[in-house]
Amino acid sequence: MTNHGDIAAANRRGIVAMVTAQAFFIVNDSLMKLATAIVPSTQAIAIRGAVAVALMLVWVVATGHATMLRMAWSPLVMLRGVLEALVALAYIAALSYMPIADVTAIFLISPLLITALSVLFFGESVGWRRWLAVVVGFCGMLLVVKPGGSDIGWPALLVIASAIGAAARDLVTRRIDPAIPTSVVTLNTTVMVTLVAILALPLQGVAVPDARALALLFCAAAVVVVGNFMIIRAF
Numbered sequence: 490m491t492n493h494g495d496i497a498a499a500n501r502r503g504i505v506a507m508v509t510a511q512a513f514f515i516v517n518d519s520l521m522k523l524a525t526a527i528v529p530s531t532q533a534i535a536i537r538g539a540v541a542v543a544l545m546l547v548w549v550v551a552t553g554h555a556t557m558l559r560m561a562w563s564p565l566v567m568l569r570g571v572l573e574a575l576v577a578l579a580y581i582a583a584l585s586y587m588p589i590a591d592v593t594a595i596f597l598i599s600p601l602l603i604t605a606l607s608v609l610f611f612g613e614s615v616g617w618r619r620w621l622a623v624v625v626g627f628c629g630m631l632l633v634v635k636p637g638g639s640d641i642g643w644p645a646l647l648v649i650a651s652a653i654g655a656a657a658r659d660l661v662t663r664r665i666d667p668a669i670p671t672s673v674v675t676l677n678t679t680v681m682v683t684l685v686a687i688l689a690l691p692l693q694g695v696a697v698p699d700a701r702a703l704a705l706l707f708c709a710a711a712v713v714v715v716g717n718f719m720i721i722r723a724f
Contacts (some may be wrong), residue, residue, distance in 0.1 A: 504611035506723035513716035518589055520709040525585035529693035531686050534581055536698065538577040538683025540710035545676040550716070554670040561677040563663045569674065570681030572658040573717075577682050578689060579651035586644040594630065595648040601626045662724040675718045 524533045551554055560566065586590050601623045604615060665674060698706070 496618050505724045506564055506719045510716045510719035510723060513712050513719065514713065516714060517709050518584060518593070519714045520705045520712065521581055522536055522584050522589050524702050524705040524709065525581065527705075528696045528698050529690075530581045530585050531689040531693050532698075533706060534686035535683060535690060535712045536703070537706045537713065538679060538686055539562055541679045541714050542676070542715055544710060544714050545672070545679050549670075549672045549676055552670070554672050554713050558676075560666075560669045561673050561680075563666070565661055566669060566674050566677050567681070569658055569661045569665065570585075570678045571685075572654050572661060573657075573678045574673055574682040574685035576651045576654040578685065579647045579654065580670070583644040583647035583651070587642075587648070591645075592648050595645060596652045596655070598627060598649070599652040599655040599659075600629045601608065602653065603659055606656060606660060609628060614722065642648055658721070662721055671718055671721050674721050675714065678717055678721075 498711070521530075521533060521537070524537075549558065577693060580592070586607070604623055607615070662674075
């Protein structure tokens with residue numbers, strides 16, 4: 490039987506993993522913001538993804554999980570990968586048009602949505618303080634999205650859509666069989682994001698990336714791999 494000490498320790502590990510993931514994602518966002526000023530967002534995601542897939546294959550082999558790759562095609566893992574791909578496309582597209590601070594502020598509704606939906610889907614207990622934080626958070630997001638009562642721009646709507654998708658992605662992650670290695674789930678996610686970005690290339694066309702763009706995208710690939718691994722580990 491699980492005792493309170495084990496639960497507290499697991500929560501601490503989850504918190505550390507989540508904070509680490511968010512730190513790496515912020516670095517990734519900064520790198521992608523710079524890269525999408527040189528190449529279209531879909532192309533940037535595709536290049537980053539190709540490098541990330543190669544890194545994850547090495548990671549899976551190095552951790553001895555190559556024999557478990559068949560688990561990458563389980564329905565929930567596949568669903569998570571598709572959701573992450575849609576989230577990435579919407580988020581990076583918005584990032585190329587909006588200040589990174591505004592994108593980040595709007596995207597913070599995702600954990601608020603998870604808090605609310607965890608009650609509905611997992612029956613978790615959420616006290617009044619957390620509900621108050623959710624309400625205040627939503628009000629803050631509205632101030633960022635629609636300051637002074639102006640119309641909501643389509644890039645902001647993309648961020649909101651990506652935040653909703655991220656909440657769904659994380660709820661799905663919570664349901665994935667813990668027996669499936671985190672590295673295998675991360676590899677599937679990376680492959681799905683890359684494939685969807687490649688399919689979306691005709692929407693924006695392609696450009697010839699220079700050395701700076703490639704360096705930014707190679708660094709972003711390494712960073713996003715760690716970020717994805719840690720957020721999957723947290724859930």
